[in-house]
Amino acid sequence: MYRISQLARKFGLCRSTLLYYDQEGLLSPSGRSDAGYRLYSEADLERLAAIVSFRKAGLSVEETRAVLESEEGEASVLRKRLAAIGAEIRALQAQQHLLARMLRVQSEGGLPESVDKETWVAMLRAAGMDDQAMATWHAEFERRAPQAHQAFLLSLGISEQETQVIREWSAAAADGVSPQR
Amino acid sequence: MYRISQLARKFGLCRSTLLYYDQEGLLSPSGRSDAGYRLYSEADLERLAAIVSFRKAGLSVEETRAVLESEEGEASVLRKRLAAIGAEIRALQAQQHLLARMLRVQSEGGLPESVDKETWVAMLRAAGMDDQAMATWHAEFERRAPQAHQAFLLSLGISEQETQVIREWSAAAADGVSPQR
DNA sequence: ACTAAACCGTGAAGCTGTAGACGGGTCAAT
DNA sequence: ATTGACCCGTCTACAGCTTCACGGTTTAGT
Incomplete structure (x- = not known):
């Protein structure tokens, strides 16, 4: 389980970007700690890897979500x-x-x-x-x-x-x- | 003297764009009517023509202003x-x-x-x-x-x-x- | 036990350039 | 004078984040 800033560093993103992705429903952490901290699982990490590469291809957040949700209309x-x-x-x-x-x-x-x-x-x-x-x-x-x-x-x-x-x-x-x- | 929407139509711009240019000090109307309407002179029109072509070249509003003000660092x-x-x-x-x-x-x-x-x-x-x-x-x-x-x-x-x-x-x-x- | 650093969450504001909504003013025709 | 069609200025929203502020939490070291 990763905390938000760890994950951000791992992908060279800003913490706020992940907060934003959560807010937009693109990547929500699969759990929370006792203190309410976001906890990202290994699966979340893989999803983020996909997200990053789609975004590098210039897809908008909205489009990226569509691709990941529908899977077929990719x-x-x-x-x-x-x-x-x-x-x-x-x-x-x-x-x-x-x-x-x-x-x-x-x-x-x-x-x-x-x-x-x-x-x-x-x-x-x-x-x-x-x-x-x-x-x-x-x-x-x-x-x-x-x-x-x-x-x-x-x-x-x-x-x-x-x-x-x-x-x-x-x-x-x-x-x-x-x-x- | 042109009013804002006339000028906008003449250049195929949105009225809000001219409002924005005024706000940013890129193109301010040279006068106002009794009712407080913006009035653009012939000189303003020429300046706008220049602005439009610089913007078409992809200059930002800030850069466009720099080019028009300084003239030499163009x-x-x-x-x-x-x-x-x-x-x-x-x-x-x-x-x-x-x-x-x-x-x-x-x-x-x-x-x-x-x-x-x-x-x-x-x-x-x-x-x-x-x-x-x-x-x-x-x-x-x-x-x-x-x-x-x-x-x-x-x-x-x-x-x-x-x-x-x-x-x-x-x-x-x-x-x-x-x-x- | 205590302190400092580094972290966390939430919320808000800012960025660019444009588009739209809102309420009120203007103008021609009646 | 009044209706309707425009027009005006001002304000708010949009993407896709980033930055800032506030206050709570964890962690390491003493």
């Missing part, structure tokens, strides 16, 4: 969080662009600030990539992060229609139907 | 925010990885929708790029579109400091001082 909550993270990252990247532009106003100028398709291809060719290597790279991109692949193609100024074409043959190439054959 | 605040964004993105990517691992346990799915440094390098390697080719590619990127190079590196979640390092040796490599010698 995947859907996690997937929703994954989607939310994507949105957050895109929002931050928009902020990056905004700031980069603000900072550029004072310093520098002249060279283009974004890359188009031709420039990109030229850069890859300069690095020794041939058509087949690029096909492989597209396929890999499509396989690992389809959303990001789409976003990237759009950022090169490629039309949405054409991105669809590229992505389709990227997916096909990944299945072994490589374009050059 | 760049340093913006750069600090840029660094903070990088850190936030990396934190989110860490959450992505964590979630992807959690989800992969039960089912395959939930691929990340943005790319980080490791994924990017892995994709290029899969396409047959070696270290030297990547160095060439960076050099080419830096030569043709330094700003875009910077933005691209940031989008991978690389810290601003590290992007400076990469860009410096990219520039050096382009001058013939290639890293492999």
